[in-house]
Amino acid sequence: MSKKLRTRRHRVVLNRSSGGDMGITLLLFILGVIMFLPLYYVLIQSLKPLDELFYYPPKFYVINPTFQNFADLFNLMSESWVPFSRYIFNTVYITFMGTAGNLILGSLCAYALSKIPFPGHGFFFQLIVKSLMISSAVAGTLQFVILTKLGFMDSQWAIILPTWASTLGLYLMKQFIDANISTEMLESARLDGAGEFRTFWSIAMPLVKPAWLTLIVQSFQGLWNTGASIFIQSEDLKTLNYAMSQVLSAGIVRQGAVSASTVIMLIVPIIVFVVSQSNIIETMATSGMKD
Amino acid sequence: MSKKKETVAVHNMSKAQWTWHLMKQYKVGYFMTIPFMILFFAFTVIPVFASVFVAFTDWNLLQTPNFVGFQNFITLFLNDDLFIIALKNTILFAVVVGPGSYIMSFVIAWFINELDPKVRAFVTLVFYAPSLTGSAYTIFQYIFSSDAYGLVNGWLMNFGLIDAPIRWFQTEQYIFPLCIIISLWMSLNTGFLASIAGLQGVDRAQYEAAAVDGITNRWQELWYVTLPNMKETLMFSAVLSITGAFGFGGIVTSMAGDPPTGYVGYTLTHHLGEYSGARMEFGYASAISFVLFLIQIGANMAINRALSKVGK
Structure with a gap:
C-alpha cells in the first residue's frame, strides 16, 4: 500500500487537510455568531434600563442590568381586562391537550402501522408520508369550513383537534418502531397471551421513549407559540403569545417589555429541547424516507 | 390435521x-x-x-354551489393581477429559501459532525434555537427598527453610511431580501436535526475502506461515501424544506404587514387568506390551494429525481 494514512487513537484518520479543518472551523464560528447574534441582542435588550435602550448608537452590552422590563411586562399584562393568568392558562391548556391527544392517537396508530399487517396499512402510511409534502395552507381552506360546520368557531378545540392528527410525530415514531422493535419480541408476548393493546403498552412503548419524547417536543413547540387565530374571538380564550404581541404593537416605548416577552417565550422551548436533545437526535437517526 | x-x-x-x-x-x-x-x-x-x-364551483358557504367549469382558473391566471404577483413571489421565495435552507442545514450538520459530542450538542442548540419558537422573528423588528434606535439604522448612521433612518419593512426594495434572511435564519429545523443524526449514522468503516480505495479529499468522501449512505435522510429533510419554503406568509405578515407595502412579498398564503377567511369565496380559494398543491407536488417530484443522481 503506497498511500500514507494518518492515524489517531489507532484508527485511520481520513483525508483531512489541516487547512480545510481550520477553514471549516472558522466558517462554522462565523455562521454561529450570525445565528446567535439576534438572540443575544434580544437578551441584552431585555436587561437594559430605559435610558440605555435609547443610547445612540445602540450598545451590544448592558451597563446596569435590571429586571425592570420583566416587571413592566407583568404590570402591562395585569392592566388588560382579562387577567394575565388567563392567557397563561389558555396556552398551557391548548399545549397540554393538543400534545396529549397527538401522543395517544399518534403512537397507537404508529404501532399498528408498523407491527400489524392489516390490509391497507401500507396505503395509510403512504398517505401520511404524502401529507408531509404539502404545506398546511393547502388543507387550510376547507379545514376552516369543516371546523366551522362542526361548531368549533370561537372554541379552543378548533386549534387542539387538528393537532391531534398532525403527522410528523407519527411518521418519526413509526420509523423508529420499524428500526428498534423486532417482530419476534412482540410475537413472544402475544404467545404468552397478551392482547395487542397490552403488547403495545407494556412492550413497545417503553422501548420507544426517544420517539415519544420527540413527538411531545415537536407538538409542544408548535402549540406553545399559538398566536392569534381566526377561530378565536373571545378575549378570555386567547393565548399568551397573542397577549404578548398586543404589548408589542404599542411601539418603541415598550421595547424593553417586548424583549422581555420574547425572552420568556423563547426560554421554555429552549429548556425543553436541551433536556430532550439526545433522545430527539436518536429518533432522527431513523427518520429516513424510503421511496 | x-x-x-x-x-x-x-x-x-x-x-x-x-x-x-x-x-x-x-x-x-x-x-x-x-x-x-x-x-x-x-x-x-x-x-x-x-x-x-x-375549485370548479362558486361555493361561498351560504348558497348552493354552482358548477362553473374552469372559470375560477381562468380568472386566476387572466384577470387576477394579485394572484400572478402572489404566485411569482411564492415561487421566488420557495426557489431561494427551499434549496437555501436545505443546503445550509446539511452543510452545517456536516461541519459539526466531527466535533466532540459535548461541543456538538451545544453548537446544535445554537443553530437550532432560532427555529424553536415561531415568534422569535419579532426580534428583527428591533434590529431593523425604522428609527435611529434600531440596531442597524443606529450603526449605519454612526458610521455615516446613511443620513436618515431607513424604514426597512416599509421600503419595497428591502422587504423581500430581509424576509428571506429571516426565514433562512429560522430554517434550521427538524431537517437539520435529521441531517445531524444521519451523518452520525454513516458507518465509519466505510470511510476507512474508501481511504484505502484511493479517495483523497473530504469532498470526494462526501460525494462518494457520505451522501449515498444517507439518501433516505436527505429525502426526509428535503421534504421538510419544501414544505417550509411554501409555508412562508407568516414572516411577511408580521414583519411587513398584510398586505405588505406595494404587495412586495405578498404570497399565495395571503391570497388564500383573503379569499377564504375574509371574502368567504371558497370556490375561488380552493382553486388557489389547488394551484399551490400542484406546485408542491411538482417540487417534490423534482427533488426526488435530483436525489436519485447523488453519488453517481
Missing part, C-alpha cells in the same frame, strides 16, 4: 375472501389506527381532495 385443512382452505379462497380473512384476523389494527385516521381524514385528506372539486 387441522393445519392441513386450513392451508387447503386458503388455496381455495378468492383474493377478496383472503383479504377479508386478513381483515378479520388483524382487526385490532383498525381499532388502533381509526381514531387517528378519522381526524387525519377530516382535517387533511378530505380538505385537500375536496378542494379539487370545490
